[in-house]
Amino acid sequence: MNFGEDMLMEILARLGAKSLLIRFKGVSKEWYNVISRGALSRKILPPLMSGLFYQTLDPKGYTFVSNSKVANGGDMDLSLSFLPSHQRLSIVNCCNGLLLCRMGGSDWNQNQEFLHYIVCNPTTKKWVSLPKVHKSSCINGLVYDPLISDQFKVVRFLCCSPETSSIELQIFSSKTGKWVETTVFFGSPCYFWYGRQVVFSNGSLHVLFYPHHVLKYDIKKESCRLIELPPEVMKLSPIDCLGESCGYLHYAESDTSTIKIWMLVDWQRSEWVLKHCIIMQALRKQFPHSHWFRFNFLAFHPDLEVVFLEAQGFIFSYHLNSSKLEKFWTITQEGVPPFFTVTCVFSRCIHSFAH
Template sequence: MGSMEITTGSMETALMSDLTAKLPGDVLVDIISRVPYKSTRCCKCVSTRWRDLIAHPDHREKLPRSTLAGFFYRTFDMDRCQYDSHGYRSLSGNWCPIDASLSFLPNYKKIDLLDCCKGLLLCRCSKPYPETPDYVVGNPATEKWVTVPAKEWSSDSYARLGFDPAVSSHFHVFELVPAAALNANLKFDYNIKEVGIYSSKAGGWTHQIEWNDPFKICNFSAGTFLSGVLYLCSDNNLVAAVVEGNCRFIPAPTLHDACGRHDVYVSRGQLYVAYYGAAEASIWVLEDSSSEDYWTLKHNVSYLQLFGSRSKGRYGVISVHPEDDVIFITVESKSTLSGDRLQLKLFSYEIDSKELKFICDLGRISRRPYLSYVPLFSESLADEH
């Protein structure tokens, strides 16, 4: 009896300490729906009841949504064996309908997607030979765009975008010039020799960084922009190229799987490096970007834990969610409906719950880079069309 009295007293104490315990579920959901998305994610940790209410399918339309709307990617023409166009895969249903064909952009011979940063897309738009291409920065949400003048070697260069609407409506384009573009005798040398920096505020190319010892950028390294700095992955280091034209190299964390690949992302305002190899995938966080060796292992998971012993398809980490502890993974699998041809499937992996969720089929023609798209509705581009 005494035990029952203690239990009852504990329940009364819990009810007094949690004033929301007596609220009906629909009222509590209405309250939670009025806070930002990031706070909603924190609300899931309050109690089991809160977590279940937030996760319930009936409440998804009422609660704040993630700002991540989907992914842009390149497409590959299997018959002609060349990259021909681009595609878009929504993660948000009809929440953020956009013109995935990007028909609002000027009519060019070919449009190559290069980068996406905080709602803006960077494209290289080809003209009939021998004209040099243009860089175009566009906003799919508002269907506005601006042209960035290219340089003589832009056709053979890589380019990345730097933009932070919380700081300015202006952007930077970083042109990564390989040695092959600068010297015809080095046509197979794709090590980066120079970086040119375009400022939309200045209206021109303002800085140029040159290296005596060129470095190699990992194939289709997306790069990421944080606090005015563009971060890229080279073979053994992170490369940081700042807007003012200075550059420093940051050693990457040690990887046990020497054959693995890595790429760099931003999530929750911190720099993340995602490694993936045949045996496992791991996520590292740079706790202090001013330090060069303050990497913390956030999570690692083996291939067997992810896919089980029956799966033998190759996989790759393509992105880290900008707000959640979620990574996105593509996996190759054979489809009997297409004559045992390899198909790509897109999954999400939640770090906290260690849960792998199937999102969609990407088919046969989707290719890197997969560019995370977060819509930008409120800001305008300087000198936009």
């Protein structure tokens, strides 16, 4: 008997998460594709509570803001004050509700600098301190899939060599508690677009690669390949953004007049489709006194057709299907310049976490 994909998804969603992943992925190629896709995991896992951490100048270090409500009807209030030296930490990546934080220091006994990483769940206040590392890295990725395991991995991209088309990686596994080093090859003379966010999607880490690619690192196979960006994208810029939404990898490109959003529908053929084209002028009309605003793209919501934008100290949520712009939060305060670091976090309030 053949089911449509929607009906099959409804049936599979009634099964346990571990049974799906261990027993039923091998039934057929169709079942494998449906189970692997993010849409099914969104049915199995609890609903998302969306929010953002932004870096402040006060002793708290980071402030969390959200329009979600907790069970008692109040506002969701998350803080990083439970972490050691939380004022000096920087959030470098997040994945399925976990944060990857980093802090630098000096080891006077060995006369060398080191980096200290912490992985934490701000919902449960649990955290893990990773062994110190001494090599610098420009890009760091966090891998955590609660459908598969409560274990996590941290991947540090150390060095990229366009001449040999290779990347040096440092990988930490919470299962072993150790860092290991490896080298992978990607087959084309490209290099990192430094300082960009790493996106975990469908079992792989993704990061923008100059001049016109996305690097896809398969966690299980420990292999890399390059995905070409849409041909309309001429050159990467600091205001481009990569993210996952509704089970697919998305790419956003901004300029002074538009924000264009593409969705990757076939990574093997580097096939993208243009989903939305947001006109800046139309955004300004929805918000009074914003004729001089420039809207900067921040992040995609992973489960909804919603994106987050920033303009002059305000954070907005923009609903792609209805074209509705809503003020999410006001950051600008008297005496505080409107320059800040924003990290988008989407927590499923999962209470299991690696010890």
